[in-house]
Amino acid sequence: MHSLDHLVTLLFWLAVAALAFGTMRRARLWRAGAAAPFNWAQLLTVPRRYLVDVHHVVARDPYIARTHMLVAGGAVAAVALVALNYGLALYWALLNGAIVLAAVVMLGGSYLVWQRRRAPMPRLSAGPWNRLPYTLAAFALGLLALGLLPSALLSGFFAALIMLALLAGTAELVLGIGTGGPMKHAVAGVLHLAFHPRAERFAMRSTALRPLDLAAPVLGVEKPTDFRWNQLLGFDACVQCGKCEAACPAFAAGQPLNPKKFIQDMVLGLSGGSDAQFAGSPYPGIALGGHSGAPEEPILSALLAPETLWSCTTCRACVEECPMQIEHVDAIIDLRRFQTLARGALPGKAPEMLGNLRETATQGGYDNAARYHWAVDLNLRQIRPGESVDVLLLAGEGAFDMRYQRSLRALVKLLQAASVDFAILGALETDTGDTARRLGDEATFQAQAAQLIATLSAVTFGRILTADPHVFHSLKNEYPALGGHYTVLHHTVFLAGLARSGQLKLGATSETRAITYHDPCYLGRYNGETEAPRALLRQIGVRLSEMERSGLRGRCCGGGGGAPLTDIPGTQRIPDIRIADARATGAALVAVACPGCTAMLEGVVGPRPEVIDVAELLAAALEVQP
Amino acid sequence: MMPPQLKIAALVSVGRNPASGAPRAARNDVLALDAALGLAREVSVLHAGDAAPALHDYLAYGAASVEVLPLPPGADALAPLAGRVAGYDLILCGQRAEAGQGSGMLAYRLAKALNMPVVSAALEISLLGDEVEIVQFLPKGQRRVVRVSLPAVIALHPLAPRNPRYVYASRRAGRLLSAPAQVGAPLPASPWQSEPAVKKPQKLKPPETRQGHARLLGAIATESKGGALVREGSAAEKARAILDYLRANRLIGF
Ligand code: SF4
Ligand code: SF4
Secondary structure, three states: OOHHHHHHHHHHHHHHHHHHHHHHHHHHHHHOOEOOOOOHHHHHHHHHHHHHHHHHHHOOOHHHHHHHHHHHHHHHHHHHHHHHHHHOOOOOHHHHHHHHHHHHHHHHHHHHHHHHHHOOOOOOOOHHHHHHHHHHHHHHHHHHHHHHOOHHHOOHHHHHHHHHHHHHHHHHHHHHHHHOOOOHHHHHHHHHHHOOOOHHHHOOOOOOOOOOOOOOOOOOOOOHHHOEHHHHHHHHOOOOOOHHHHHOHHHHOOOOOOHHHHHHHHHHHHHOEEHHHOOOOOOOOOOOOOOEEOOOOOOEOOOEOHHHHHHOOOOOHHHHHOOOOOOHHHHHHHHHHHHHHHHOOOOOOHHHHHHHHHHHOOOOOOOHHHOOHHHOOOOOOEOOOOOEEEEEEEOOHHHHOHHHHHHHHHHHHHHHHOOOOEEEOHHHOOOOOHHHHHOOOHHHHHHHHHHHHHHHHOOEEEEEEEOOHHHHHHHHHHOHHHOOOOOEEEHHHHHHHHHHHOOOOEOOOOOOOOEEEOOOOOOOOOOOOOHHHHHHHHHOOOOEOOOOOOHHHOOOOOOHHHHHHHOOOOOOOHHHHHHHHHHHOOOOEEEEOOHHHHHHHHOOOOOOOEEEEHHHHHHHOEOOOO | OOOOOOOEEEEOOEEEOOOOOOEEEOHHHHHHHHHHHHHOOOEEEEEEOOOOHHHHHHHHOOOOEEEEEOOOOOEOOHHHHHHHHOOOOEEEEEOOOOOOOOOOOHHHHHHHHHOOOEEEEEEEEEEEOOEEEEEEEOOOOOEEEEEEEOOEEEEEOOOOOOOOOOOHHHHHHOEEEEOOOOOOOEOOOOOOOOOOOOOOOOOOOOOOOOOHHHHHHHHHOOOOOOOOOOOOOOHHHHHHHHHHHHHHOOOOOO
């Protein structure tokens, strides 16, 4: 028995106390947020959520997955063993051996952390994060020495050295949560997984926005404390890995948005302070140091510039990439709701569009009776209140766009060729209000939804079919909360079903150009539907050359979230970047499945691949041309 | 500076969306309301007619309340309005209603009834002691600054450079107030017929100066038909380039 052992025991219990104290301190900040359901039993969900959901994301980067497994696994094992052997003052040599093993694992992991941080990619944060490999290694080395060297043999100098290393490592591990250091993520991350503000996402793809109570005293989020407490906790879980930053189309286009910085700004808001110390990439075009926040201060514009808020396309690429399962888009929409509903402060053409919606139920201010003018010669059945049909076709706002009318006509041709029993609402169709909702105008969204739900309840139909993923998403995922329950199908899914059952007879395409497929965010990431359009293209003999960012990880065309309306300038345009992606595959044709993507990608000037809807490609490959 | 107790009234009507015909806040009256709110914290917002739901839009645009002076349909709004705003320092309204007769006469008739000066086509209004200075719209990009003494009636031009904000929260907070019913005189019968307006945009085209062969070649060429691409410079310089082009081609006359 040696006094060093007792010192370690003392250090252990001091560390436990510091951790508990720090966590309580941080929890005070979270609890300043608005109410949300709370149940301790949710802590039991953490292992599964960590091993399944977090791992699923982290595993995309095998290097860091391995690294984290070694460091965190080693550290947790070592700390547990130290708790046993030293915390309970057992001082067994056998346990010391086990501690050595865990420390070796952790040391190996620390080495990998060090390797990565020698030439860090730009998305990583520097600052305190750069000291992590050293403090972690110090902790591991301290434990290693403690376990390997019989304490009786240690000179006073060596013992002091070991204690110093352990002290440095322990300080890093337990003080982070109280002081906002890098290791804050360990505590906040675990609690965030347990009390996640969108817990449904662990059971299924969950992307619908929460309805806002329009009678609430505060509409949306003005100050950090207007966020629900578990949202604040979620911000604190961020590890500043910058995966969201690397995925963000607005950041890539040089617009003043960086989802990582956005989350860190929310952390500043909940804890107070200035962004001068931020050690990652700033918002493009906005220098660091000019913004600061506090829990009870309005977030705009002291902490966050309006341009940042309105640059987001709500593409959810950041959410898809975030290993800590943070919900950036929900936070952005909460902020937009306040700006729109309580301040009316929307940039660009957004206010005009919202006025149009309120007055004409179309985004462009069109005469609703003109919505189906493109189909005047197609003999479509227009359903009337009281009638019934199997498939109800909703064209959406794209119906007013002369380019997209070609796609819609192709879709109708396919439906007629497959003898589908379908009808349109014609002039009764009104906008879903989806874009209003992304812009934070929940009042207009709910009014539009109520109008459309009333129209739909006057007719009987089996399914709703639409070619617009935004209509699809809002009807399928967001209308149920407002009382509209429908079976909704995107045209690619519906057509894939028809083709599979043989009802739709497709031949081979005559298209010989190289083709790539651009996933609409609201079909792919929002609804997980990436296979149906590809299956259809395969069926007509297209061999797709996939872009690097495709499927669930596709890159936005720039058209979501009302971004074309708010039109925040950057150094380039998002659709230009996406067309460059397509060019890189050598494709001369980009297949699309959304009116928004069509408009954005076709808006790219200069020589570019042709942009054609999947329905148009299929219609041209119909076996028997009607 | 004017004392804060300046009494300002904004007169608002129910407009209609040109595409759908849906009732709404008349755009021009929204500008008048917004201008009034820019001059004083408290503004009496008055509407002669029904307590139509579309009036709630004015609440969203910043009116704390809209006072409705009930009026049978087809009755003349002049008498009730003139009675209500007597004693006000400044009465603002849109230049022309979007629905009904839309004769644009209200401001003039009101000023005559109240024996006040009237200024129409106002773009900007600023208070200077017991006078107001008004930047007035004139055709062809010209502007005129006029001053009138208070009290006065001012009609806002539809192109007044204002940026009214539609705020749901203030719509929710505001109220429609009903004044006791008035018996208005019927409007003089209108000799007019109504038919849908047709908007005919005019395209400005530079006169053709090329000779036959060049024109034929131009018809099959895909490259630019002339003109210049201005990328550099400030917005003012770019605007200058456009103005120069329009002038050089005699597309505008000033
Ligand atoms: S928000 Fe998520 S993805 Fe972005 S830096 Fe933080 S942890 Fe990484
Ligand atoms: S949703 Fe898309 S645009 Fe918005 S912050 Fe995330 S990645 Fe960027």
